[in-house]
Amino acid sequence: MELELIEISEEQIEVLCKVFKGISDPTRLKILKLLWNSPKYAYEIESQFDFERSNVAKHLSIMLKLGILKVEKEGNKSRYSVRMTCIPRVIGCLIPYIEDSNYPYNIEEK
Helix, strand or coil: CCCCHHHCCHHHHHHHHHHHHHHCCHHHHHHHHHHCCCCEEHHHHHCCCCCCHHHHHHHHHHHHHCCCEEEEEECCEEEEEECCCHHHHHHHHHHHHHHCCCCCCCHHHC
């Protein structure tokens, strides 16, 4: 059951802000994209990036702490998947808006 925005408490707003901040990093969004359709082992995720394993591990750790991802240990391997399965739907819902030719945000103006 979906809550109306007016029903969300101040505490929930604070946690939601942390979750949105947790997915606002480009690397974390790319990790989510990798995991949307199927779980992946840490080495499979790391192989998609051109920087240190520790950097990817930091991003995975942040998303684990926020409950965005979950991890299953299989011996010495870690298999990651999306725990907050609504996040891909939220992002998918936003894509048509940002692809609209009338979308007001100009990416070049960063």
